[in-house]
Amino acid sequence: MxxxxxxxxxxxxxxxxxxxxxxxxxxxxxxxxxxxxxxxxxxxxxxxxxxxxxxxxxxxxxxxxxxxxxxxxxxxxxxxxxxxxxxxxxxxxxxxxxxxxxxxxxxxxxxxxxxxASQYPLEQQIAAVIAHLHDAEVDQGSSSALSFTPKSVNDKLDATMPPPTKQKVRNAVEDYFLHVQAAFLELERSDPGCSEQICIQVRSFYVMQKRQRLPQAEVFSNLVAWIRVRSKASTLESVEAVASFFIQNCEVFE
Ligand SMILES: [Zn+2]
Known part of the structure; x- marks a missing residue:
């Protein structure tokens, strides 16, 4: 035929x-x-x-x-x-x-x-958090309390995550954690509950990804793409830093 x-x-x-x-x-x-x-x-x-x-x-x-x-x-x-x-x-x-x-x-x-991703909302205020990083000085070698942070990120990243991506997430957490945290605290002062809502939205996006049984590297890249579209951010690195913060702080990869 x-x-x-x-x-x-x-x-x-x-x-x-x-x-x-x-x-x-x-x-x-x-x-x-x-x-x-x-x-x-x-x-x-x-x-x-x-x-x-x-x-x-x-x-x-x-x-x-x-x-x-x-x-x-x-x-x-x-x-x-x-x-x-x-x-x-x-x-x-x-x-x-x-x-x-x-x-x-x-x-x-x-x-x-x-x-x-288009079915998952994310509060517009995430754009302010990302914008906050544009003027941030990196935290390299600062606060000793932060020395514990990368370790817990390490624990969350599995073998499916390629070493360069792991390193990128670790570096972003080390360099920008305090800045992202400060931006969220600032947001919380002006809009109480907003940072918690953002965390819940990120968590909900992550659970949807997890249910598809995608490897971590793919989940990270989808998370970055989603935040980038939602925040209309022009710099990829700032979005990656915020996504890495969520891995550390919002029960992503747990
Ligand atoms: Zn051709």
């Missing part, structure tokens, strides 16, 4: 292009070109698992995972530039297939996480 190529409407095509930020995910070239006053398309919608695999392709991909049963489902489609599409299809290799499968899988996961 031969599968027919399905047509994708404008909304589906726009969705697929936005998943790859309008760039070829294999060579990073822009998927449009300009001639005169007009923009033209420089992409093709590629089937990740082939639409009608040849016998040798069925054997090559026999052990590979699939994104979905229906090969025409948009979840099995990815925009590629014309030359990458040609190279991807001919000849088809399990390694290249797996690479594109993983790219699409990660994109779909990110979209899913973003939709989930």
């Amino acid at each position: 031969t599968n027919n190529r399905r047509a994708y409407n404008d909304a589906e095509t726009a969705g697929l292009l936005s998943q790859v930020n309008s760039r070829c995910p294999l060579c990073d070239c822009f998927l449009f070109y300009r001639k005169g006053q007009r923009q033209h398309k420089a992409y093709e919608l590629a089937h990740i698992y082939p639409l009608n695999p040849r016998p040798e392709e069925i054997i090559e991909l026999a052990k590979s995972p699939r994104l979905c049963v229906d090969v025409n489902d948009p979840d099995n489609i990815i925009p590629l530039c014309v030359s990458c599409h040609e190279r991807f299809d001919k000849p088809r290799t399990a390694g290249e297939y797996l690479n594109l499968y993983q790219l699409k899988f990660d994109t779909l996961q990110q979209e899913r996480q973003r939709s989930l």
Whole structure:
């Protein structure tokens, strides 16, 4: 039985292009070109698992995972530039297939996480806490009471957290703990109960992540992305510092 190529409407095509930020995910070239006053398309919608695999392709991909049963489902489609599409299809290799499968899988996961995160509110005042850090001097080598802090963070981080991420969280707690705490105390004075509510909201977001059994590194990165969107913060490092504070102080990773 031969599968027919399905047509994708404008909304589906726009969705697929936005998943790859309008760039070829294999060579990073822009998927449009300009001639005169007009923009033209420089992409093709590629089937990740082939639409009608040849016998040798069925054997090559026999052990590979699939994104979905229906090969025409948009979840099995990815925009590629014309030359990458040609190279991807001919000849088809399990390694290249797996690479594109993983790219699409990660994109779909990110979209899913973003939709989930949008259902979790976070008080706007979190932006003030993050802004407070922009002028903060790091606390390196200060207060001896803080020497206990990184140890308890260490206890919470498990083996699924890569060492560089662990180090980043530890450093952020060591360097910014007092500043984040001061910002929350200041917030508490002007808006009693607000910092507790923020803590509960963070905890609730974390429990939702935990129920998905995601590894810690992924939970941390989703937590950072959520706080960043909610606070409209422009500096990633400040958001990471606040997220690390929550690991220390709001029963995240416990
Ligand atoms: Zn390309």
